[in-house]
Amino acid sequence: MKLYLKIWRQKNAESKGSMVEYTLDGIENDMSFLEMLDVLNEGLINKGEEPVEFDHDCREGICGTCSLMINGRPHGPDSKITVCQLHMRSFNDGDTIVIEPWRAKAFPVIKDLIVDRNSFDRIQQAGGYISVNTSGRPVDANAIPIEKDLADASFNAATCIGCGACVAACKNASAMLFTSAKVSQFALLPQGRVEASERVLNMVRQMDLEGFGNCTNTGACEVECPKGISLENIARMNREYLSASVKG
Amino acid sequence: MSGLISSSLARKVVMALSGLFLVFFLAQHFTINITSVIDPETFNAWSHFMGYNPIVQYALQPVLIAGVIIHFVMGFVLELQNRNARGINYVKYKGSANAPWVSRNMIWSGLVVLAFLGLHFYDFWVHEMSYKYVAMLPEDPTRYHAETVEKFAPFWRTVIYVISFVLLSLHLWHGFASSFQSMGVNNKYTPAIKKFAKLFAVVIPLGFAFIALYHHLNPITH
Numbered sequence: 001m002k003l004y005l006k007i008w009r010q011k012n013a014e015s016k017g018s019m020v021e022y023t024l025d026g027i028e029n030d031m032s033f034l035e036m037l038d039v040l041n042e043g044l045i046n047k048g049e050e051p052v053e054f055d056h057d058c059r060e061g062i063c064g065t066c067s068l069m070i071n072g073r074p075h076g077p078d079s080k081i082t083v084c085q086l087h088m089r090s091f092n093d094g095d096t097i098v099i100e101p102w103r104a105k106a107f108p109v110i111k112d113l114i115v116d117r118n119s120f121d122r123i124q125q126a127g128g129y130i131s132v133n134t135s136g137r138p139v140d141a142n143a144i145p146i147e148k149d150l151a152d153a154s155f156n157a158a159t160c161i162g163c164g165a166c167v168a169a170c171k172n173a174s175a176m177l178f179t180s181a182k183v184s185q186f187a188l189l190p191q192g193r194v195e196a197s198e199r200v201l202n203m204v205r206q207m208d209l210e211g212f213g214n215c216t217n218t219g220a221c222e223v224e225c226p227k228g229i230s231l232e233n234i235a236r237m238n239r240e241y242l243s244a245s246v247k248g
Numbered sequence: 249m250s251g252l253i254s255s256s257l258a259r260k261v262v263m264a265l266s267g268l269f270l271v272f273f274l275a276q277h278f279t280i281n282i283t284s285v286i287d288p289e290t291f292n293a294w295s296h297f298m299g300y301n302p303i304v305q306y307a308l309q310p311v312l313i314a315g316v317i318i319h320f321v322m323g324f325v326l327e328l329q330n331r332n333a334r335g336i337n338y339v340k341y342k343g344s345a346n347a348p349w350v351s352r353n354m355i356w357s358g359l360v361v362l363a364f365l366g367l368h369f370y371d372f373w374v375h376e377m378s379y380k381y382v383a384m385l386p387e388d389p390t391r392y393h394a395e396t397v398e399k400f401a402p403f404w405r406t407v408i409y410v411i412s413f414v415l416l417s418l419h420l421w422h423g424f425a426s427s428f429q430s431m432g433v434n435n436k437y438t439p440a441i442k443k444f445a446k447l448f449a450v451v452i453p454l455g456f457a458f459i460a461l462y463h464h465l466n467p468i469t470h
Contacts, residue, residue, distance in 0.1 A: 006339070019339055072342030098340040105335035171343055171352055172330035204257055213333030214256045214326050216354065217426040218347035232434045239432030241257045 001027040001088060004096040005040065007052055010109050013116075017109065019098075029089040033076060034059060034066065036088055053112040059084040061226065064161030067168070068113055069100040074165035074224045082163060082226045102164050104173035106210040119210040120162050120178060126206035127199035128182040130191050141191065150188045157184035159227045166221035166229070172213030177221040179207045180237035181229045187240055197244035204241055259326060264427035266319040271424055271448070273312055278452050285462050288393035295392035299376060320362050327355045350422040357419040364412035371399055400463035413457040420449035 003024045010017025024043075027036050034056050041051035057065035066083040070076035076086040091097065099113065107115040158181070166177035183200050186192025192199070215234060222231045280298070284291040298304050343352050350357070375395075379385050400406050424445035428438070 008339075069338060069340075072338065072340040073345050077345075100338055100340070103334055103336055103338050105333055108335075169346055171334075171347070173333040173335075174330075204255060208254075208256050211333055212256075213330040214260060215430075216326070216330070216351065217422075217429045218351040220343070220346040223346035231429065235429050235432050235434030237432075238257055238260075238430060241255070242261065242432060245255075245258070 001029065001091070001093045003027055003036070003091065004094075006096065006098045007113070008100045008109075009052070009112055010101075011111065013108055013110055017112075027088055029087070031088045032059070032084060033068075033070070033086040033088065034084050053114050055114050056084060061085040062161060064163035067102050067115060067117070067164055069098075069102060069168055071098050074102070074168040075163075075226055079223070080226055080228055082161075082165075085226075102168040104164075104167045104212065106173070106175070106212050107164060107167065115164075117162070117164050119212070120164065120175070122210065123175065123179055123203055123206045124162075124182060127195070127202040128186070130186060131195060132191070144190055146189060153232075154185050154188035157181040157188070157229065157233050160185075160225075160229050161227060163226060165224045165226060167212065169220040169224035170213065170215075171218060171220065172216055174215045174221070175207050175210070175212040176215040176234045176237070177225060177229055177231070179203055180233035183237045183240060184233040187236060196240060197247060200237060200240040201244050204237070256329075259322060260430040262318065263322050263326065264430035266315050266322070267423050267427045269315045270319060271420070271427075273315070274452055275448075278455055281459050282455060284393055284396055285459055291396075292390055292392045296387070296389040299380075299392075300387065316365065320358065323355065323358055348422070350418045351426070354419060354422060357415045360412060360415040361419055364408070364416075367405075367408060371405075394468055397463045397466070397468050400460055401467055403464070406460050406464040409460040410457045413453040413460075416456075417449050417453035420453065421446060424449055 005022040005024055006019045007022060008017055009020045022040060024036070024040055027039065031039070034054070037052060037054055044051045055065045055067050057063045059066075061082045061084055064082070066075075068075070068083045070083070070086070075081060075083050077090055078086055101107075101109050101113045102115045102117075104115075106119040107117055110116050160178060160181035162178060164178070167173050167175050170176075183203055186199060187196050217231070217234075219231060222229065280291070280294045283294060400409075425438075425442045428434070428441050433441070
């Protein structure tokens, strides 16, 4: 398979980047997208050129590290997968593939295709936890009965891997799906209700401080989320926030 | 409560509430307007009531104008913040792959509706103010139907009205149901809310368009 790549190259956070074109031959259908980039980098290194920097870690679709905008879509053309799970059989011989980093002011580019997603960590640190004193004899969480529907909804929210595809896909670069998933996974459980008001107020405040955009309910985030996090979480966060704000 | 004013979620709630208020107003406006086709006397009676009732004129009308201003000013504020949040634009961005056109272009459909409101105010509201407070003409409960039909005599005005109603329909197609999501309503009733909102988004604007076309095609002959 012969491919024409257009890749965003940027030396560092301060420099101005641009798209650079590469032609790559000998790519096999069974290769993953990241393996295709590995082949490109091997060639660049052999020629004495700087390889293309991109984020990757587990390559199993569960760590949320890989983050590429491929032909205008986060994680590429297939649904409910991360880039590492995308294979070259999704492309055709002679295709031109445009590869860019996530674009958001709150996700500044560090180098090439790598962006700084610490803003997500700061949102999480603002309230995405429960304060439980742990010891050698913690109370078994299973001792508290929880409705199956609530437990499932909480678990589904907790499957968010924080990759940032929601922000990348949203025309407003909004982080509402991520933040709402992190709010929901606790808000639905009795252990999380204790700090529910404080949590939602603090996490939304941090989300706004980071400079993410506003949600306009287009639903792009839900479609592009590799874990299928639902818009119901955003509605839940809105309810939690309004209720917490009115309570003061 | 202080954080509520500056928060992104609160701004969305303001958009939702002002939008729902305007949806309610549209339903009321349509109910009166459709009588201009069915029964001109009823239309005259309602129009006269709306034009001279002090509660409508001095309490409801300012609230309506405030609702319109809040909705579009907040819309502009949100749009500017959203554009700023992206920073550098993508070289290739396939928005159509994950969100419908109407939801991605609310600012443009909204701007057309806003421009239309300028013409609509000039056509009817300015005319009424001029009649009552500049020319100081006496009350005439029978004039409204003839004046309305006459307004739609020019082809260009009818076309502008019809195009604006199509854009209003697109704006409502996304905005009406979206306002419930912004207020935190997403439950077992959501599919029914979405169906009703889409029905409303088609029926009411196209009904307005029908009224404009009907009066254009059925002029009063003296």
